[in-house]
């Protein structure tokens with residue numbers, strides 16, 4: 177039986193990292209893996225770093241919930257992408273398609289359906305994103321990260337699997353992280369991560385309070401493409417990166433506490449590594465509000481402290497960071513009891529089952 181799987185997902189790193197977690201496991205189990213993504217999305221850059229994973233770019237259009245002149249052009253790009261995906265699947269003949277969502281995945285799931293190939297979707301957030309909502313009728317299984325999400329998906333197709341976290345994140349070494357950042361052992365480390373694209377609001381508020389925070393913490397700041405502040409390049413105890421690849425496990429390992437957006441993958445990674453986190457979810461104005469739900473769920477479980485963007489000021493940020501640090505052991509104790517990050521094996525089983533149908 178042909179063991180070939182076609183993966184898709186992109187637009188932001190959050191729509192790729194589950195695939196990055198799965199690829200080595202699939203290869204270990206003898207699967208041939210290929211990937212469909214967009215021409216210029218972050219998925220192309222991330223998948224290019226892997227060996228033996230052919231990448232097929234297709235045309236994609238952004239699906240927006242608001243008015244934009246591109247809304248007139250983009251449906252045609254999606255139709256073109258669907259034709260391209262249909263032809264690629266016909267030619268490559270995967271036995272299963274797996275999607276992590278994002279706009280590029282819609283044509284691929286429809287292309288799989290047109291070819292009669294089973295398609296599995298993984299949804300990371302509490303409520304399904306627009307792309308996954310459109311793709312769901314064409315999928316055979318919909319795997320969810322939060323049990324609450326099952327109520328938003330077709331009963332026959334929905335399966336709770338939890339979060340899929342890359343194995344290498346568990347292999348971090350705090351000393352390597354400190355050496356990479358030229359940090360010392362005598363002050364705790366605050367890791368700041370504004371999602372895979374960075375967050376201007378978090379960057380600005382953090383930098384406005386940098387001198388105060390640096391008297392108590394060393395700070396490693398992942399600030400997003402184009403957001404490094406050159407004037408702070410020489411600041412002792414403060415290290416900025418646009419985006420971090422293979423050193424990320426070490427940076428996470430050395431962090432005592434984390435300040436982050438509430439993207440699903442990131443927060444489950446911090447949960448896996450038992451890092452007390454202060455979450456500032458992306459506001460409802462700028463999104464469908466999924467990060468707010470993610471953050472509230474973690475707050476309720478006692479894994480995170482939450483500060484809403486509308487309440488973000490210099491004082492509230494400092495207060496929240498210092499309170500989190502003071503209470504960190506309580507957060508760690510509660511996170512030690514969680515079993516929410518064991519999805520990889522369940523996903524692999526579902527993929528094997530889909531192939532055999």
Ligand SMILES: CC(=O)N[C@H]1[C@@H](OP(=O)(O)OP(=O)(O)OC[C@H]2O[C@@H](n3ccc(=O)[nH]c3=O)[C@H](O)[C@@H]2O)O[C@H](CO)[C@@H](O)[C@@H]1O
Pocket residue numbers: 188189190191193300301369370371372373398418419420421424438439440441442443445458463466467
């Ligand atoms: C603005 C936006 O649309 N955000 C969405 C996007 O977030 P975003 O792309 O930020 O997604 P996540 O926080 O879920 O995941 C980011 C991933 O990138 C990795 N990473 C990040 C920074 C870095 O330097 N190196 C690195 O490897 C993280 O370890 C993580 O695995 O997808 C998430 C999952 O569907 C959603 O919850 C978010 O609402």
